[in-house]
Amino acid sequence: MRTADKNFEELCYWCRIGDVENVDRLISKGVNLNDIDEFNNSPLFLASLCGHEDLVNLLLKRGAICDRDRHEGARCVYGALTDSIRNILLNYDISKAVDLKQPFASHLSSQLNDQSIRGHDIMLKLANGQHTRLHGFLLAARSPYFAKQLQELGSEHVTLDLPKEVPSVGLDIISSYVYLVPLLHTITDEESESIGHFSQLFGFAGLTEFLDKAKDIQDQVQISKLVTEYQHNFIEEARLQMQLFVEKIMDNKKTVNVANGISPDTLNSLKNGPTLPDVYLLVRSNEDSDIGFLYPCHRSIIIRSDYFRVMFTSPFDETTFYYKTADGLVDRSVDFPIVCFPIHDLHAAELILSYLYYDRTEIPWDVALNVLRAADALLMERLKTMAAVAITQSSHFLERYSVFELLDVAWEFRVERLEHHVANTIAGDIEHYVSLPQLKDAILRSSSMLKTRQETDTIELIDDIRYYLLKKYNVDAEDLDDFDWNETNEGGLELRTEVSMYKSDYQRLENLLEKMNINI
The missing domain is CATH 1.25.40.20 (Ankyrin repeat-containing domain)
Structure with a gap:
């Protein structure tokens, strides 16, 4: 359909x-x-x-x-x-x-057994003594039952006893479902009824719905289709739950004055809040301000950034900071690390947190530049690409920034997509751009990069502009040498017009290079 x-x-x-x-x-x-x-x-x-x-x-x-x-x-x-x-x-x-179909889902699954940052803070325990350690915040995000239980227990408790009706297989089912590990193909008919009972209790809506539908289907092909459909649905269910959880993180952020020291009361109120954090993310409102915002976050999520992963897995313990109390004493009871966001932009920081938690990739054009800068600092190449896509797809970006400012960004952060966008823009209005001194400067800068770009023997910016001039007029470079103005070529007058316009624009660029004494 x-x-x-x-x-x-x-x-x-x-x-x-x-x-x-x-x-x-x-x-x-x-x-x-x-x-x-x-x-x-x-x-x-x-x-x-x-x-x-x-x-x-x-x-x-x-x-x-x-x-x-x-x-x-x-x-x-x-x-x-x-x-x-x-x-x-x-x-x-x-x-x-x-x-797993999405990077965020793959990351969640990897955290089930990843002990590198010791984030498994809650022990789930069966009546028979079997137990497993999981991430409390993820249980809270994915299950209203666990959210209520963990909030009532408080941050000092590390063990949660499961209801007696949860069977031994329940620990594996809970772990797989919460961490988005494919599990539907492992459930037997004998297990379905008991799993359906506790999945409803825990608020595992997708799993409950699947089990209810599957019990009436005998055809294996139909079962296979249902499994595929619901594995996809589980991921979308988790994305929505994580999105709501991020909104809770945003709602619980605290405004702090870093010059005076962050008070232990502020830190402890976040620690005991509904998001069950194990790290605080500090974002300054601007470079010259002592005012910042503190977000209650989770190491196992923000290590999707290689920058934070290296920070938390380094053998050097440089991520734990202690802050002085009002009387100047050092309070060592607050042992959560506080890490700083690399740029001073609240909007960009919250968007990147959304990306880390549930893979949000819709980036408004007016914040895309700061997202790109932060993503570069955080070693997040995929998010850099997404920010570049947002820039190139916006019709407003070049109303605020010049094409040469964008070219500087492309070179500074090594984003080829932006380089091509600039070349395409210049080719689209070559008559205007060849009259600007900024284009000459850009050509010279591109020429100076030849030593660091040894894979080419020409000026990359010029090559790109020439390529987009061909695309502008839908002309094939191989046909130009064979084009005969005295013959009736295939395509007739339309082709002659396109070739003529292409040659006119091409010559404008060549005239500029000749004035600059550049021969390529």
Whole structure:
């Protein structure tokens, strides 16, 4: 059945074009990768048909299904444009079809057994003595039952006794569901009834719904489809829960004056709050201000940033800070680390927190530049790319910033997508830009980078502008040398006009290079 989702329609468009960044952005919004368009084409089929190998790999990694025994999978394989893509699809393990579809889900699953930062602060204990250690904040975010129980216990308690009716298998089910580890294929018919009972008690809505539907289905093909559907639904359920949890983090932030020292009362009120934090994130309101905002956060989430991961896994204990009380004494009872956000922008900081917790990738154009700067400092390459996408897709960005300011940003933070956007913009109005001294300066700067970019023997900015001039007029460079103005060429007057306009713009650029005594 054709989807009515506008995001899915946009996803299909970018799959035809081959834009990896935009596809990844839409996947992060929860688009169903295994839906089909009005022509019965899946995103994977479109990517393979159009020959976009990088995109095929991304779609498979994010959970697109290529089952060769089904019509949709066979179409992908036999419709692939290249042998390379066909081999990727043929070698793909169908068991990965229920693998994790989004980076945030993959990260949550990895935290189930990751002991590197000692974040497992709550022990769940069965009546028979079996137990497991999990993250209290994640239990609270994903279950109203656990949120209530943990809040009543208080921050000093580390053990939570589960109801007597929870069977031994319950610990694995709770862990898998909360951490988004695929579990539906492991549940037996004998276990379904007892699992359904406690999943309803804990507020595991998606799991309860799946078990209720599955009990009346005998056909294995239908069961398989239901499993695939609900594994996707579980991720979207978790994203929404984490989004609501982040809103709670924002609501509980505290305004502090760092010059006077952050009082233990402020820190302890956050520590004992509903978000069950184990780290505080400090964001200054601006560079010259002593006023900042303190967010109650979680190390196991913010280590999605490699910057924070290195900080918390370093053998040097440099992340714990103690603050003086009003009488000047050092209070060592507050042992939570306080870490500083690398730029002074509250909006960008909260957007990045949203990305870390539930993979929000919708970035408004007016904050995209600061998000890019912060993402670079935090070593978050994927978020840098998403910020660049937001910039290039905005019609307003270049109303506030000049194209040369954007080029400086592209070079400073090594974002090729922005370099190409600048070149495309210049090519679009070459008559205007060749008259500006800033273009000369930019060409000289690009030329000076040749020593650090040894893979090219020409000026990259000039090459990019020439490329986009060809695209502007839809002219093939290989045809230019053979073009004969005295003959009737295929395409007639329209082609002659396009070639003529291209040559006129091209000559404007060449004239500028000649004045600058640059011969390339």
